[in-house]
Amino acid sequence: MTIYLPVGWTPARAAGKSKVGFSQCTTLEPWRVQFNKDIQAEAKNHPDIDLIITDGQDKTEKQVADCDNLIVQQVNVLLISPKESAGLTGVVEKGIDAKIPVIVLDRNVDTKRITQFIGGDNVAIGKAAGEHAVKLLGGPGKAAGNVVEIWGGMGTQPAHDRHDGFHAFTDKEKGIKYLLNNQSGDWKQDKAYDIMTTALRNNEKIDMVYGHNDPMAYGAYLAAKDAGRDKDIKFIIGIDGLPDEGVTWVSKGQLTATFLYATPGAEGLRQAAKLLKGEKLEPVITLPTMLITKENASEILKKNG
Amino acid sequence: MKALFRLLSRTKLYWGLLLICLIGAVISPQTSSGHNIFLSYGNLTDVLRQVSITGLVATGMTMVILLGGIDLSVGSVMGFSTVICAMLLTKPGWTAASVIGVPAAILVGGATVALAARFVFAGLARGRDVSAGRRREISLTRWQSTGIPGLLGLVAAIAIGWWTMSQVPAKFGVLGALVIAPCLAMVLGGINGLLIVAGRLQPFIATLAMMVSALGISRLTAGSDNAVVPVYTGTNATEAFELLRSMLWGVLPVPSVFFLAAIGLFGAILRFTTFGRYAYAIGGNIEAAKLSGIKVAQVQLTAYLLSGLLAGIAGVLFVAQYRQGKPDAGTGLELDAIAAVVIGGTSLMGGRGGLAGTFVGVLIFGLLSDILQLQNIDSNVQLVMKGLIIVCTVLVQEQNLGQLVARWRFRRSGEAQADPRTAEPHRPPSAAKAQLAREDLDEAS
Numbered sequence: 001m002t003i004y005l006p007v008g009w010t011p012a013r014a015a016g017k018s019k020v021g022f023s024q025c026t027t028l029e030p031w032r033v034q035f036n037k038d039i040q041a042e043a044k045n046h047p048d049i050d051l052i053i054t055d056g057q058d059k060t061e062k063q064v065a066d067c068d069n070l071i072v073q074q075v076n077v078l079l080i081s082p083k084e085s086a087g088l089t090g091v092v093e094k095g096i097d098a099k100i101p102v103i104v105l106d107r108n109v110d111t112k113r114i115t116q117f118i119g120g121d122n123v124a125i126g127k128a129a130g131e132h133a134v135k136l137l138g139g140p141g142k143a144a145g146n147v148v149e150i151w152g153g154m155g156t157q158p159a160h161d162r163h164d165g166f167h168a169f170t171d172k173e174k175g176i177k178y179l180l181n182n183q184s185g186d187w188k189q190d191k192a193y194d195i196m197t198t199a200l201r202n203n204e205k206i207d208m209v210y211g212h213n214d215p216m217a218y219g220a221y222l223a224a225k226d227a228g229r230d231k232d233i234k235f236i237i238g239i240d241g242l243p244d245e246g247v248t249w250v251s252k253g254q255l256t257a258t259f260l261y262a263t264p265g266a267e268g269l270r271q272a273a274k275l276l277k278g279e280k281l282e283p284v285i286t287l288p289t290m291l292i293t294k295e296n297a298s299e300i301l302k303k304n305g
Numbered sequence: 306m307k308a309l310f311r312l313l314s315r316t317k318l319y320w321g322l323l324l325i326c327l328i329g330a331v332i333s334p335q336t337s338s339g340h341n342i343f344l345s346y347g348n349l350t351d352v353l354r355q356v357s358i359t360g361l362v363a364t365g366m367t368m369v370i371l372l373g374g375i376d377l378s379v380g381s382v383m384g385f386s387t388v389i390c391a392m393l394l395t396k397p398g399w400t401a402a403s404v405i406g407v408p409a410a411i412l413v414g415g416a417t418v419a420l421a422a423r424f425v426f427a428g429l430a431r432g433r434d435v436s437a438g439r440r441r442e443i444s445l446t447r448w449q450s451t452g453i454p455g456l457l458g459l460v461a462a463i464a465i466g467w468w469t470m471s472q473v474p475a476k477f478g479v480l481g482a483l484v485i486a487p488c489l490a491m492v493l494g495g496i497n498g499l500l501i502v503a504g505r506l507q508p509f510i511a512t513l514a515m516m517v518s519a520l521g522i523s524r525l526t527a528g529s530d531n532a533v534v535p536v537y538t539g540t541n542a543t544e545a546f547e548l549l550r551s552m553l554w555g556v557l558p559v560p561s562v563f564f565l566a567a568i569g570l571f572g573a574i575l576r577f578t579t580f581g582r583y584a585y586a587i588g589g590n591i592e593a594a595k596l597s598g599i600k601v602a603q604v605q606l607t608a609y610l611l612s613g614l615l616a617g618i619a620g621v622l623f624v625a626q627y628r629q630g631k632p633d634a635g636t637g638l639e640l641d642a643i644a645a646v647v648i649g650g651t652s653l654m655g656g657r658g659g660l661a662g663t664f665v666g667v668l669i670f671g672l673l674s675d676i677l678q679l680q681n682i683d684s685n686v687q688l689v690m691k692g693l694i695i696v697c698t699v700l701v702q703e704q705n706l707g708q709l710v711a712r713w714r715f716r717r718s719g720e721a722q723a724d725p726r727t728a729e730p731h732r733p734p735s736a737a738k739a740q741l742a743r744e745d746l747d748e749a750s
Contacts, residue, residue: 028524028633033532154684184684190627190634194355198678202334202347215533222628226550244535 017050018077018276020269021070025083026058029187030215031263034242035081035106038265046273060087066126067091073100077272081105081264105264107157109171116271117263118285122158125259125289126165129237132257132291133208136167137176138234141187144175145207148199150185150192150220159184162212165207179203185216192219200227207234214238214246214258221254230254241292243304251297317701318650318665325669327606329676331439343679350558354626356671357560358383362635363642363649364567365494365612370646372608373588373655374501374508378617380635381519382493386620388523390486391534391630394546406688415496416610426522490665494613498606516639529626534630549625560622564667568617580604588655645670647697662693669698714727727730 022039036053043051044147052070056063070078080102082088089109092167095102101115107115120179137143147170152159168207169178180199185192189223192211200204200223209224211217217238224230234256238246241260264287271281292300313320315729333343362379370375455528500511527534553559575581583604589595597599622695624630631722643653649666651658677687 028631038437075689151684179681181681182685183678183682185682189629190623193627195678197351197355198348198675200320201342201345201351202681203405204337219627 002189017048019050019052019073019075020077020079020272020276021054021073021075022065022079022082022268023056023066023070024056025056025057025063025081028058030242030245031240031261032215033192034244035263035265038263039079039269040265041268042266046269049269049273049276050157051269052097053283056083058083060084061277067095071095071100072097075100077275078102079105079268079272080109082107082141086111103268103275103281105268115275116281116283116285118267118287119269120261120264120287120289122161122261123165123168125239125261126162127168128291129162129210129239129257129259130166132259133166133174133210133235133237134173136256137173137203137208138281140173142175143170143173146177146179146203147208147210148179148196148203148220149210150180150183150195150208150212151215152185152187152216154182154184158270159212166210177252179206184210185219187213187216189215189219189222192216193223196220196223197227200224200229205231205288209233209236211236212236213240214235214240214255217255218245218257218296221249241290241300243301247292247300247304250292250294251301253294256293258292262287262289318662322665322672323449323700325672325676328586329672330681332676332680334679343676348588348679349559350552352474352668352671352675353561353564354558355674356667357558357564358626359645359670360564360625360667361567361615362612362638363645363663364564364571364660365394365608366639366642366693367616367646367649367658368571368608368653369508369587369612370380370643370653371575371655371658372605373591373606374605375510375643375653376494376497376609376612377512377639378493378497378515378519379612380638381516381523381632382613382616383609383620383623383635383638384491385493385519385523385630386486386490386617386621387630387634388527388534388632389489389630390621390624391536392526394487394536394624406749408583461564483621486621487614489618490617491610491614494611494616495606497613502602502606503611512624520632521557527630527632532631536624536628536630546625549622560626563618563622567618568660568664571611572664575660580607584608584657585711588657590656590747598674640680641670648695648702650702656721666698669694 005193008153015220024036026125027036039051039053043049052073053073054063054070056066063080063083064087067078067080067088069090071091071094078092078100079088080088080092082092082104085108089111092102092104092109092114093111096111096113103116103118104114105117106119121206132145134140137145137147149163149166151163178195180195183195183199184197192215196209206224206229209217209220211220215238217236221230221236224233224236236254236255238249238258239261240246241258241262246255246258250258267285267287271285275281312442329343330341333341336345338344349478362383366376366379463635472576497508497512497515500506504511549559551559553562557565575584583601584595585595586599587601587604591601620630623634645666646658646663647653647666648669649658649662649664652661670691673691674687677690682690
């Protein structure tokens with residue numbers, strides 16, 4: 001029954017260590033889980049740092065309370081990956097007023113006073129996906145095919161960035177036709193499965209699926225497989241590139257490609273360590289993406305154990 | 306004329322379903338060979354498959370709401386079931402955890418069979434008596450009313466237990482999926498029931514607490530580094546498990562078989578057994594039911610147990626369909642289920658409605674989703690339209706169509722007439738209530 005041991009329980013904190021607090025907004029998504037794993041793995045390289053992780057449980061008010069709590073504990077550096085900008089700006093400023101440097105990860109807040117922002121560039125990743133899609137469909141100028149795009153949450157910035165970036169490349173091609181009109185899979189495998197089922201029913205020819213994240217692309221693949229049409233749909237592209245998900249599916253040939261959306265976990269802690277040593281930080285760090293195809297997928301899996 | 310209106314009014318839900326099908330067929334896109342996509346067999350079975358999970362949950366929800374309760378925990382309980390099921394299928398160490406799971410399954414299974422058998426047995430005994438033409442209700446002897454169902458329950462529990470043990474560990478994955486996950490979900494349902502019956506908590510509060518804590522339990526079970534438990538083929542998910550998302554003899558999707566069976570079985574139970582009669586009586590007036598000697602606590606407990614069980618089965622089907630278990634799989638499911646129940650004409654006050662209505666309500670919801678999706682309508686617009694549909698359907702449901710038309714006719718002829726309701730011959734309230742309940746039963750059948 002070890003699974004029911006309290007997960008948040010940690011031994012008494014040693015004296016003399018620097019305290020770094022990290023306020024995570026949710027752990028209900030695989031990407032966020034990987035995020036936490038990355039930051040915890042990096043923390044092992046810094047024995048002088050005591051890392052405290054809180055879970056905002058996907059609620060703004062819970063995350064604000066978490067930050068308040070970390071500020072009261074007088075952490076030396078506050079890392080935060082906000083659920084949304086507006087609601088968390090206030091508490092971030094409160095931290096800064098309390099002379100705590102704040103490093104914001106993944107999504108930014110509405111204040112210029114933060115020490116550093118680290119995140120991926122969703123527009124750039126969308127563009128990379130679009131460029132790859134054009135290449136797979138026949139190359140610039142000649143690309144042709146029917147494309148199904150499954151959106152993440154319609155109200156979220158990453159979905160819009162991934163959409164805009166993709167279309168920056170594919171819209172130039174006259175031969176590419178889009179079959180779906182803003183269909184949101186809400187980042188979820190099951191929703192995407194159902195959308196794809198109907199899309200398959202509605203369209204006899206689908207050449208490519210572009211999912212705003214890997215689980216949705218995989219859901220679309222499963223729907224095509226259950227309909228016996230996974231061989232007809234040549235290209236299924238996702239974004240996130242988590243080892244247990246996208247990379248595994250790409251290595252099995254179920255997805256054609258995925259694009260890494262690296263978590264800022266490890267980099268965030270490294271920067272915090274630098275700051276504690278008294279170094280000055282750049283205001284913005286943009287994490288690079290990477291194309292993952294069948295060729296390099298197994299290599300990445302090996303590296304991640 | 307009046308009779309026609311009455312008939313129209315009583316069957317309006319079915320007309321609504323027909324209307325939606327007609328609209329769907331007319332505006333449906335065509336394949337290049339000119340086939341109507343909406344009416345295609347594949348599409349209609351897809352709809353059935355897609356509504357099955359919500360449908361199973363709504364079936365349990367209907368029984369709870371009929372009793373005047375509500376079960377907000379079904380979404381979380383389903384999520385819990387998906388996690389248990391997926392972990393039994395993928396994690397070898399979980400064979401050990403089943404040491405708890407199997408006895409729990411036996412205990413709860415036995416208890417439920419005993420409870421259910423009690424009502425079914427009593428119901429059948431009375432049914433036989435009525436059909437023999439004797440109006441007098443036979444009073445069961447103590448031995449008959451508790452002994453036989455208890456014995457049946459014991460036999461069933463031993464049978465389930467023996468079968469369960471004999472299957473370990475050969476086909477453990479599938480067994481875990483089919484038996485342990487739903488039974489553990491039923492344990493959560495039972496806790497709901499006990500809190501309400503013995504703890505005298507309001508159903509809203511008790512199930513709200515379960516909704517929150519079940520999410521936590523499933524997250525702890527999955528482990529903090531698992532937001533999703535993926536189920537790939539080649540793990541314990543054997544071919545037998547794959548069957549759960551296939552088409553039965555190439556005709557019906559298996560998930561919908563579960564849904565249709567649940568509607569059929571529980572529809573019959575509500576219609577023909579003592580449990581059903583008690584459920585309507587308790588929902589109609591709980592005080593009166595208590596005073597007339599109905600064992601209210603037992604009936605309520607059974608309803609929450611069944612609601613948990615059905616959510617658990619829905620969870621297994623979710624894992625089979627989407628190849629993953631996750632704690633938040635059922636987020637918002639309770640609201641979908643309540644919406645379907647309400648569209649189906651079951652009153653949130655309890656005591657009125659039935660599973661036939663819920664079945665149609667679930668179908669209306671599913672068909673509308675399908676039509677909107679086939680029309681390729683923007684996701685955000687779809688949300689608004691679903692909201693509108695709930696409001697419109699319930700508005701039509703709650704109004705008496707005959708009265709609406711009658712009012713309009715009177716206005717046109719300029720005659721001031723009394724409300725038709727007051728014009729009806731006066732009946733003593735109890736008789737009127739009995740008549741209402743009868744009508745509902747007829748409607749439900």
